[in-house]
Amino acid sequence: MSLRKKAPIDKPYATFMSGEFEYRVLRVNQPKKKLDRYTTWFVAGRSPATFGSWEYGDMYSHQVLAYVTNKVFTPEFKAYLEAA
Numbered sequence: 001m002s003l004r005k006k007a008p009i010d011k012p013y014a015t016f017m018s019g020e021f022e023y024r025v026l027r028v029n030q031p032k033k034k035l036d037r038y039t040t041w042f043v044a045g046r047s048p049a050t051f052g053s054w055e056y057g058d059m060y061s062h063q064v065l066a067y068v069t070n071k072v073f074t075p076e077f078k079a080y081l082e083a084a
Helices: 061-067 075-083
Strands: 014-018 021-028 040-046 055-060 070-073
Touching: 014 061, 021 061, 021 075, 040 061, 055 061, 070 075
Parallel strands: none
Antiparallel strands: 014 021, 014 070, 021 040, 040 055
């Protein structure tokens, strides 16, 4: 499975949670490029402000990684992070 293909929301490449905020990584926009501050991921996010619905969009990887406490990765995504 390629990190460039869009994953369904119920089977994301990674799930990051911090308090009531949840981000699911559905696509890595440039998986061959080294992970840095400006790497972008297409994510679905929800929080109390979204009233339980998902909002979709690109986020910088450092925005997601900076505030999370709980993480769940697919083997492909874990290998991607370890290669960085």
